[in-house]
Amino acid sequence: MPLYECVFIARQDISAPQVEALVEAFSGVITEQGGTVVKQEYWGLRNLAYRIKKNRKGHYVMFNLDSPPAAVHEMERQMHLNEDVLRFLTLRIDEVEEGPSVVMQNRDRGDRDRGDRGDRPRRDRGDRGDRGDRPRRDADQGESRETSPGAA
Numbered sequence: 001m002p003l004y005e006c007v008f009i010a011r012q013d014i015s016a017p018q019v020e021a022l023v024e025a026f027s028g029v030i031t032e033q034g035g036t037v038v039k040q041e042y043w044g045l046r047n048l049a050y051r052i053k054k055n056r057k058g059h060y061v062m063f064n065l066d067s068p069p070a071a072v073h074e075m076e077r078q079m080h081l082n083e084d085v086l087r088f089l090t091l092r093i094d095e096v097e098e099g100p101s102v103v104m105q106n107r108d109r110g111d112r113d114r115g116d117r118g119d120r121p122r123r124d125r126g127d128r129g130d131r132g133d134r135p136r137r138d139a140d141q142g143e144s145r146e147t148s149p150g151a152a
Contacts, residue, residue, distance in 0.1 A: 001035065003096055004065040004072055008079055008088035009058035012045060019059045022084060027063070029075045035067020038096050043103050052086045062103075064096045 008026075010019050019042070027037045043060035052058070065072065072090055079088045 001066050001068055003038070003093050004063075004067065004090055005093050005096075006063040006065060006072070006075070006088060006090040008061055009048070009052070009086045010061070010084050011053075011086060012055050012057040012059070014059070014084055016059075018084070019061065022082070023061055026075050026079065029078060030063075030065055030067050030071050033068065033071030033074060035065055035071040037063055038066050039064040041101055041104055043107070055086060058086055060103075062101060064093075066096075 008022075010022055023040060023042075027040065030037055039062075041062045043062060045057050046060050048056055048058055076088065076090060079085045
């Protein structure tokens with residue numbers, strides 16, 4: 001059977017258990033028609049690039065499927081009818097990736113990077129260095145605005 005990858009975005013105002021119910025319903029359609037869900041990942045509530053149906057965020061879910069095309073078409077039909085699903089995209093793939101997807105790897109790496117900032121010194125807002133001591137330059141002529149001691 002062919003392999004597919006399907007990502008869908010659910011509305012931001014539904015809860016995590018409701019998203020799980022959607023996942024169960026769509027994976028049930030696949031299994032009823034003779035396919036299997038090889039892998040599924042919940043990517044979390046993420047910002048959208050642009051507003052979709054008045055939503056700025058959405059719950060992202062990814063499936064890797066090993067199923068006949070008819071089962072995928074039925075799942076897409078039900079996604080299209082469901083009001084909680086904002087968008088979906090299904091692609092046929094050659095093989096299923098082992099381990100977590102790139103989105104999950106980046107999310108894990110981002111969590112680690114945000115937690116430890118020991119490599120950069122932290123400056124307070126009031127600490128501006130010696131910026132006030134530097135002479136200002138005129139943008140047009142490239143000359144210093146400092147006045148000479150003899151000028152008034």
